[in-house]
Structure formats: structure tokens, C-alpha cells
Amino acid sequence: xxxxxxxxxxxxxxxxxxxxxxxxxxxxxxxxxxxxxxxxxxxxxxxxxxxxxxxxxxxxxxxxxxxxxxxxxxxxxxxxxxxxxxxxxxxxxxxxxxxxxxxxxxxxxxxxxxxxxxxxxxxxxxxxxxxxxxxxxxxxxxxxxxxxxxxxxxxxxxxxxxxxxxxxxxxxxxxxxxxxxxxxxxxxxxxxxxxxxxxxxxxxxxxxxxxxxxxxxxxxxxxxxxxxxxxxxxxxxxxxxxxxxxxxxxxxx
Amino acid sequence: xxxxxxxxxxxxxxxxxxxxxxxxxxxxxxxxxxxxxxxxxxxxxxxxxxxxxxxxxxxxxxxxxxxxxxxxxxxxxxxxxxxxxxxxxxxxxxxxxxxxxxxxxxxxxxxxxxxxxxxxxxxxxxxxxxxxxxxxxxxxxxxxxxxxxxxxxxxxxxxxxxxxxxxxxxxxxxxxxxxxxxxxxxxxxxxxxxxxxxxxxxxxxxxxxxxxxxxxxxxxxxxxxxxxxxxxx
Numbered sequence: 426x427x428x429x430x431x432x433x434x435x436x437x438x439x440x441x442x443x444x445x446x447x448x449x450x451x452x453x454x455x456x457x458x459x460x461x462x463x464x465x466x467x468x469x470x471x472x473x474x475x476x477x478x479x480x481x482x483x484x485x486x487x488x489x490x491x492x493x494x495x496x497x498x499x500x501x502x503x504x505x506x507x508x509x510x511x512x513x514x515x516x517x518x519x520x521x522x523x524x525x526x527x528x529x530x531x532x533x534x535x536x537x538x539x540x541x542x543x544x545x546x547x548x549x550x551x552x553x554x555x556x557x558x559x560x561x562x563x564x565x566x567x568x569x570x571x572x573x574x575x576x577x578x579x580x581x582x583x584x585x586x587x588x589x590x591x592x593x594x595x596x597x598x599x600x601x602x603x604x605x606x607x608x609x610x611x612x613x614x615x616x617x618x619x620x621x622x623x624x625x626x627x628x629x630x631x632x633x634x635x636x637x638x639x640x641x642x643x644x645x646x647x648x649x650x651x652x653x654x655x656x657x658x659x660x661x662x663x664x665x666x667x668x669x670x671x672x673x674x675x676x677x678x
Numbered sequence: 679x680x681x682x683x684x685x686x687x688x689x690x691x692x693x694x695x696x697x698x699x700x701x702x703x704x705x706x707x708x709x710x711x712x713x714x715x716x717x718x719x720x721x722x723x724x725x726x727x728x729x730x731x732x733x734x735x736x737x738x739x740x741x742x743x744x745x746x747x748x749x750x751x752x753x754x755x756x757x758x759x760x761x762x763x764x765x766x767x768x769x770x771x772x773x774x775x776x777x778x779x780x781x782x783x784x785x786x787x788x789x790x791x792x793x794x795x796x797x798x799x800x801x802x803x804x805x806x807x808x809x810x811x812x813x814x815x816x817x818x819x820x821x822x823x824x825x826x827x828x829x830x831x832x833x834x835x836x837x838x839x840x841x842x843x844x845x846x847x848x849x850x851x852x853x854x855x856x857x858x859x860x861x862x863x864x865x866x867x868x869x870x871x872x873x874x875x876x877x878x879x880x881x882x883x884x885x886x887x888x889x890x891x892x893x894x895x896x897x898x899x900x901x902x903x904x905x906x907x908x909x910x911x
Contacts, residue, residue: 573726591757592758
């Protein structure tokens with residue numbers, strides 16, 4: 426992959442601060458010049474991570490809400506496993522998905538290894554426990570406050586749990602942001618199942634890893650800044666929306 | 679009288695603590711039962727047992743016509759939605775047909791004097807307004823039995839008066855009500871029966887006029903006089 430913006434490497438090796446300054450300048454230049462390769466990489470990163478988060482949210486929020494109210498033998502063990510999976514190493518997920526999707530694997534017939542679809546699957550598996558575990562805790566705590574009231578009004582346990590997700594929608598947004606941060610910043614899984622193919626499966630994190638290994642630190646740092654800015658923008662968006670609702674409440678008082 | 683609810687030898691334990699012991703109670707159609715007693719005497723637990731919100735030993739019988747029940751809590755829980763949507767949601771949970779929900783919600787708001795606040799966030803209302811909304815929300819579902827857990831605790835005198843006026847209207851409509859309260863004056867004004875609880879036991883269950891007019895057992899007498907102190911409890 427070749428970026429159109431030029432930069433030099435050697436002069437930064439002795440002065441890291443200059444490297445940071447130049448990286449920032451490079452990042453700004455790449456963004457302002459609307460570098461097509463940069464945007465293609467950013468677009469793919471966003472598409473893969475957002476898709477994974479949306480899919481994982483469907484299962485994770487419902488599963489977390491269900492786990493908050495379900496009572497069955499082995500529930501504690503399942504919760505312990507779920508909490509352990511919060512620290513699931515991304516390379517392990519990548520390896521497992523690779524084995525499943527490789528030609529000799531059980532899902533090899535799908536033929537999606539080294540495609541963005543494989544990357545979406547890997548990141549979905551990675552963030553699913555995060556969403557499910559945090560949603561379970563959120564619903565569990567909220568039900569202490571209003572669970573009896575909802576049950577009194579006729580809500581089934583699962584309906585009450587689902588209503589708590591609606592009630593705590595800003596906390597759910599924070600959970601989703603956490604999941605997105607985990608997905609968009611991981612490198613191990615997408616590197617293994619995507620293969621870091623230029624123009625096909627190369628995302629921001631794999632590009633950073635590649636450019637760093639080539640010694641091209643300014644570009645790697647520039648992409649890191651772009652990545653951080655993306656997450657910061659999403660976070661700011663949620664914050665503004667949250668304040669807007671808070672503002673309405675304040676006016677209403 | 680038609681029995682709506684009855685408990686037979688009901689017990690509730692929280693760990694090692696027995697919150698209710700061998701309780702027998704019958705609630706008839708049109709009753710307004712006030713549960714009185716000191717803190718920790720088991721009033722809230724008895725309400726929860728009657729409503730089926732807590733696991734218990736013994737038998738709880740609910741007549742078919744008493745299946746629709748709602749409880750209003752001391753601190754009403756409102757979802758982070760508008761007043762209107764909180765009402766609509768309660769009607770949806772009560773399986774009220776979609777076509778009737780808007781009319782019922784409007785009527786309930788009107789009855790509670792909250793029509794002008796329908797688009798406000800429910801959680802932004804004052805304590806008294808939230809309690810009125812909780813009562814309106816419960817009333818909108820047309821329950822056969824309404825449970826109230828100290829509905830006027832922590833409210834100022836004018837808000838208390840508004841809540842009592844709503845409860846009196848519910849009673850006049852023929853609704854069956856069971857309310858826990860620390861306010862003996864309120865029990866005297868509203869209830870048709872008073873049940874006195876002490877350490878999880880029912881010590882007195884009498885029509886209101888008799889409860890306040892007769893010589894009760896020593897502890898109930900002390901409670902009525904406000905002289906049952908913590909070291910005697």
C-alpha cells in the first residue's frame with residue numbers, strides 16, 4: 426500500500442518528540458488531502474468494526490438481559506465463563522476463527538477466509554462477551570431499583586429486563602462505545618483471519634503494525650491519531666446527545 | 679362478602695430473619711385495608727406476599743376476579759420516558775388493546791390533574807406529581823386490587839392531601855385497596871379495616887371504627903398512643 430503524502434523516516438529516529446510532531450502533521454495532511462488510501466482503510470475499519478458491534482449487540486444485549494433474570498443450574502458457572510471471556514485475547518479469537526474458516530476447517534466451504542466477512546466474524550466473537558457481560562450487570566442493577574414495579578404492572582422477567590435496557594439507553598450507548606473501542610483497536614484477530622491484504626482486508630490497526638515493522642513510524646503514528654480521533658468523535662457524539670437529554674430534563678424541572 | 683385474596687399460614691423469611699409468621703388474612707371485594715405497625719413489623723412484606731412478589735410458605739389464594747392487581751410503591755419507579763409514554767407502557771404491559779390506550783391514558787392524566795405535563799420527562803416531576811402519576815398509571819389499568827406501600831411517605835401536606843383525595847375516589851369507585859401506612863390519621867380517614875402488625879404477626883384485624891375505639895392489647899395500645907419505643911419493639 427502506498428500513501429500519496431511523502432514523509433521521511435531517518436531524522437525521527439534520534440528525536441521521538443519530533444516524530445510525534447511530524448506524525449501529527451502527517452495525520453492532518455492525510456486527512457485534509459482526503460488521501461484515498463487512508464479513507465479506504467478507515468472506511469474498511471469502520472465497516473468491519475461497526476458491523477461486528479451491530480451483530481454482537483443483537484445477541485449480547487438480549488443475552489445479557491436474559492442472563493440478568495434467568496435462573497437455571499450452572500448459571501454461576503456460565504457467568505464466570507462470560508466474565509473470563511472479557512479478557513479474551515484477540516489472537517486466540519483469530520486463531521480459532523482461522524481454524525474454523527480454513528479450507529480444512531468445518532466452515533471452510535464458506536470460502537470467506539481472508540475477506541472482510543471473516544474479520545467481522547472474529548470481531549463479533551471478540552466483543553460479544555463484553556456487551557453481554559456489561560449488559561447483564563447493568564440490567565441486574567437496574568432491576569433492583571424498579572424490577573418489582575415492572576413485575577407488579579405485569580411484565581414478565583425478560584420483558585422487565587428488556588425495558589431496563591430502554592431505561593438505561595445511555596449506559597447501553599456507553600457499553601456499545603466500549604465494544605466498538607475494543608473492536609476497532611484490536612489487531613491480532615483481523616491480522617490472522619484477514620491476512621492484511623492491501624486494498625482488501627487492510628485496516629487501520631494492521632496498517633499501523635505493518636508500517637511500524639517497516640520502520641515508517643510517522644505514518645503508523647498518524648494512523649494511530651486518526652484511529653483515536655474516530656473513537657473520540659463517536660464518544661463526543663454520545664456525550665452531546667446525553668447532555669441534550671439532560672438539558673431537556675433540567676429545563677423541564 | 680366475596681373474598682378477593684386470602685393468605686393462610688403464610689410465612690416469609692429473609693435469611694435468618696422471619697419477616698412474616700403464620701399470617702392469615704382475607705381481603706374482600708371493596709375493602710380498604712390499612713396495614714399499620716412499627717418499622718420492621720412486616721407491613722411491606724405482607725403487601726408483597728398478598729401481591730405475589732415474594733416467595734413464601736403457606737397458601738395464597740387469588741379469586742379469578744382479583745387477577746388484575748397493581749402495586750404503587752413508596753418511591754414510584756418511572757422509566758426514563760415521558761409521562762405519556764410511561765402511561766402507554768403500563769397499558770401495554772396490562773394487555774389493554776392498542777385502540778383503547780390513548781383514551782385511557784388521557785383519562786388517567788385528567789383524573790390525576792397531570793394533563794398539562796404529559797410530554798414532560800416523568801423523572802423530572804416533583805415527588806408528589808410522580809406519586810400522582812404512579813396512581814394514575816395504576817388506575818388506568820383498571821386493577822381489581824390496588825396495593826399501596828406508604829404512598830404518602832416523604833410528601834408535603836398538600837401533596838398528601840391530593841393523594842388521599844385520589845385514593846378516596848378509587849374507594850368510591852369500588853376498587854379494593856390494601857395500603858401500608860405509618861399515618862394513623864390517614865388510616866382512620868380512608869380505611870374500612872385496620873390490620874395491626876407486630877414482629878411479623880397480625881395482632882389486630884378490625885373494622886376501622888372498632889380499631890380506634892376499642893381497648894386493644896397492650897402493645898397495640900402503646901403503638902396507637904405513639905409510645906411503642908425502639909427498646910420495647
